[in-house]
Amino acid sequence: MKKGILKQIKSSWVLYLMLFPALLYFSIFHVVPLIGMKLAFQDYRIIGDNVWVGWKHFKILFSSPAFLDVLKNTIIISVMKIVFFFPIPIILSLLINEVRVGKFRKYVQSIVYLPHFLSWVIIAGIWIAFLNPEDGGVNVIRSFFNMPSLDFMTSKDHIRWVLVFQEIWRSAGWDSIIYLAAILKISPSLYEAAKIDGASKIQQMRYITLPSLTSTIMTVFILNLGFFMNAGFDQVFNMMNNSVISVIDILDTYVYRIGLLNGQYAYATAASLFKGVIGVVLILSTHFISKRFTGKGVW
Amino acid sequence: MINKLKKWSISTVIIYSILFLISLTVLVPLLHLLAMSLSDPLKVHKLSGLGIIPEGFSLINYKILLSNPLIIKSIFNTLFITIVGTAVNLLLTAMTAYVLARTKFPGRNFVMIFLIVIMVFEPGLIPEYLLVKNLGLLDTYASLILYKTINIFYLFIMMRFFEDVPESILEAARMDGAGHFRIFTKIMLPLSKPALATMGLFYGVYHWNEYFRATIYLTDTGKWPLQLVLRQFVVERDNTSLLGAQNFLSYDQIATLDFASLQAGTIIISVVPLLLIYPLILKYYAKGAFEGGVKD
Incomplete structure (x- = not known):
């Protein structure tokens, strides 16, 4: 039996050779930095070995008001996005599904998917121009309704809402795809029967389409929870400015600033490890919850 | 009526x-x-x-932007990173996916578990940066190409594509004495052109839009990709490098320029290539996502 396995290994050498680049890549560029997270428990030394310091950085972290603010911002922004962004792609898919004119449907879909493919730099650029307090499009509309001009980009009261609306603008279209695909799988005979019974469009939506979408909605919701601590690094990174940093600085931007700009490698790694551990717990639990309730996991 | x-x-x-x-x-x-x-x-x-x-x-804005050496250089940098990066991504992802999806060998389960563990445990920004620094890869294109060279999500999607190729075709090739590498290059890849197109667009769009790794790894502005130059002009509002090299304009002309319009032009320049391939994106990327319920 043992000989059999050895023989199999020997005859599979081409396969190992084909796997080798991938395994080598992951070992160097994934496993090494993963082990490197131990820096969170060390003091970084440019010359010589790092010194073990135990939980020192974590103690400083949790007594630092700056870090607690960042943690609060991350949670607030994530919750706002879940509450106000999450339903939009569902509603959008229901609306698109009602469109029977093929050409119009195709144009709408092509247009609303587009922002998903633009980089966050471009999106920030477009929004900065459009929110311009002097002649930006949004303030043109505001002045039409006799509302005073507003500098959204530097307003602490508005910037989080800007992030939410921007997320809707960028992702609602693209995210509606998954629901549209699920709607297409609903049997047309259900609608036929409903029509015979005299159900209106709204009633069909309420009693056929929405209930059929429940499991998809659950899956997407659970999977999103796994990325709760992210809150959208690229978005915040590009929309950030000194006037609003106190309300939109999130964990990832904090790690970047403290670590790479200020050079506090070990301290930043501790913040990053804290976020990573919560992330892993969330992803693992959402995976098993999702698998249990919908049969579909993260992998 | x-x-x-x-x-x-x-x-x-x-x-x-x-x-x-x-x-x-x-x-x-x-x-x-x-x-x-x-x-x-x-x-x-x-x-x-x-x-x-x-x-x-x-057309003065475009004349200025497209005669700016920094912008021209950055367009070529982005093209280089996107083309080479995507080619490396595709080759490694497809080869690994073929071995894992269509062959049997001792240790396969171990490799699969390794990949899932790696997918769940993401390393942090700082150790990644220190690794790139210690390998002497700062200020090289390799630092960008070697980031997520194999995206594990995409690898799993690719495996699903490969699983759809009928076993009988592979069996016939094996009967003819073709080895695994031959089957992969001569049968699997040609049969998977739509899957490769989809995957190529996944990776290609990522490379085209990438700016953050470039921000932290590239200090040499001559190596910057277009997105980073765009970020400098539009998000950071730094116009010195933009107007610095305009020796064909007189001071009077420079004085009449509208900075916001130049920013707008830079955005348009970086959106146009994406619009050109947008029909392909809708055909392969969106369709792939639609059919597979795949989301990234």
Whole structure:
């Protein structure tokens, strides 16, 4: 039996050779930095070995008001996005599904998917121009309704809402795809029967389409929870400015600033490890919850 | 006629109007920036924030932008990183996916578990940066190409594509004495062109839009990708490098330039290539996502 396995290994050498680049890549560029997270428990030394310091950085972290603010911002922004962004792609898919004119449907879909493919730099650029307090499009509309001009980009009261609306603008279209695909799988005979019974469009939506979408909605919701601590690094990174940093600085931007700009490698790694551990717990639990309730996991 | 009108009930009209307005929120900002970049710098102040028709017409903004060595260089840098990066991504992802999806060998389960563990445990930014630094890869294109060279999500999607290739074809090749590498290059890859196109677009769009790794790994502005130059001009509002090299313009001309229009032009320049391949994106990327319920 043992000989059999050895023989199999020997005859599979081409396969190992084909796997080798991938395994080598992951070992160097994934496993090494993963082990490197131990820096969170060390003091970084440019010359010589790092010194073990135990939980020192974590103690400083949790007594630092700056870090607690960042943690609060991350949670607030994530919750706002879940509450106000999450339903939009569902509603959008229901609306698109009602469109029977093929050409119009195709144009709408092509247009609303587009922002998903633009980089966050471009999106920030477009929004900065459009929110311009002097002649930006949004303030043109505001002045039409006799509302005073507003500098959204530097307003602490508005910037989080800007992030939410921007997320809707960028992702609602693209995210509606998954629901549209699920709607297409609903049997047309259900609608036929409903029509015979005299159900209106709204009633069909309420009693056929929405209930059929429940499991998809659950899956997407659970999977999103796994990325709760992210809150959208690229978005915040590009929309950030000194006037609003106190309300939109999130964990990832904090790690970047403290670590790479200020050079506090070990301290930043501790913040990053804290976020990573919560992330892993969330992803693992959402995976098993999702698998249990919908049969579909993260992998 | 009456029948036709009846079909257009009030709710239908409302739904079409809402979708039309939503489409406008995407189109108007883009068309506005296009109009701004094509306007005469002396008249552009007359353009409303919602205007989509240029005030006057001038190509001066594009003339300036496309004669700027930093921008030209960055376009070539981005093309290089995107093409080489995507090629490496595709080769490694496809080869690994073939071995894991279509062959049996001792240790396969171990490799699969390793990949899932790696997918769940993401290393942090700082150790990644220190690794790239210690390997001497700072200020090299390799630092960008070697980031997520194999995206594990994409690898799993690729495996699903490969699982759809009928076993009988592979079996026939094996009977003819073809080895695994031959089967992979001569049968699997040619049969998977749509899957490779989809995957190539996944990776390609990522490389085209990437700016953050470039921010932290590249200090040499001559190596910067377009997105980073764009970020410098539009997000950081740094116009010195933009106007620094304009020796073919007189001071009077520079004084009349509109900085916002130049920013708009830079955005348009980086959006246009994406629009050119957008039909392909809709055909492969969106279709792949639609059919697979794949989301990234």
